[in-house]
Amino acid sequence: MKLGFDIDDTLINLREHAFHIYNQKLGQNVGLDVFHALPSMEIHSAFGLTKEEGGKLWHSLRDEIYYSDCATFPHAREALNQLVAKGHEVYYITARAKEHTDRTRQWLLDNGFPVAEGHFFCGMSDSEKVHIIEQLELDYYFDDKPTVLATLSHLPIQICVKDRSYNRHLTLPRITSWEELPRLMQG
Numbered sequence: 390m391k392l393g394f395d396i397d398d399t400l401i402n403l404r405e406h407a408f409h410i411y412n413q414k415l416g417q418n419v420g421l422d423v424f425h426a427l428p429s430m431e432i433h434s435a436f437g438l439t440k441e442e443g444g445k446l447w448h449s450l451r452d453e454i455y456y457s458d459c460a461t462f463p464h465a466r467e468a469l470n471q472l473v474a475k476g477h478e479v480y481y482i483t484a485r486a487k488e489h490t491d492r493t494r495q496w497l498l499d500n501g502f503p504v505a506e507g508h509f510f511c512g513m514s515d516s517e518k519v520h521i522i523e524q525l526e527l528d529y530y531f532d533d534k535p536t537v538l539a540t541l542s543h544l545p546i547q548i549c550v551k552d553r554s555y556n557r558h559l560t561l562p563r564i565t566s567w568e569e570l571p572r573l574m575q576g
C-alpha cells in the first residue's frame with residue numbers, strides 16, 4: 390500500500406518544540422498546560438503576541454525551529470520503518486517552504502525516517518497538497534491540519550487525522566499514538 394504523511398505535528402512535535410523556543414527567546418515561562426489547551430494551531434497568542442508579531446517571530450526563528458532537536462512523536466519513526474519493511478511505500482508531503490526541501494529531507498534521514506528516492510514532496514501550499522495526494526494514488530494519508538484535511542474528503546482514499554488539540558472536532562479516523570497504526574490499517 391501507499392501511505393502519505395504530513396510532517397509537522399503529524400510525525401514530529403514541532404509546535405511544542407517551537408513553544409519552548411518562544412519561551413526561551415521571549416524570556417517567558419508559559420506552561421505546557423496552556424500549549425495543550427490552544428484551540429488553534431498558532432502558538433503566538435499564548436505569549437501575548439499579535440498575529441503579525443507572531444508571524445515575524447516564527448519567520449525569524451524558523452531555521453532553529455526546523456533543524457534543532459525537535460522531538461519526533463513516540464513510535465513514529467518505528468511505525469514508518471515497519472511499513473517499509475513490510476513492503477509498503479511511505480511518502481512525505483509537507484507544505485514547508487520550497488527552500489527547506491533539501492534540509493528537511495536530510496533532517497528526516499538523520500532522525501531515522503525512511504525516505505526513498507522520489508517519495509518526498511515539499512514546497513506546495515496547503516491547498517495544493519490535494520493534487521499531489523491524488524496523483525500519487527495513495528491508499529492512506531495522515532495530517533493534523535483541519536484546513537488541509539477538508540480539501541481531501543472527495544478522494545477515494547483513507548484520510549486520517551493525527552490527534553491534536555485544534556482538530557478534535559473532526560470525525561475522521563484518528564491516530565493518537567503511532568503505535569495504533571497497524572490496528573488502524575487492519576480496519
Ligand SMILES: [Mg+2]
Nearest residue numbers: 395397398533
Ligand atoms: Mg502538520
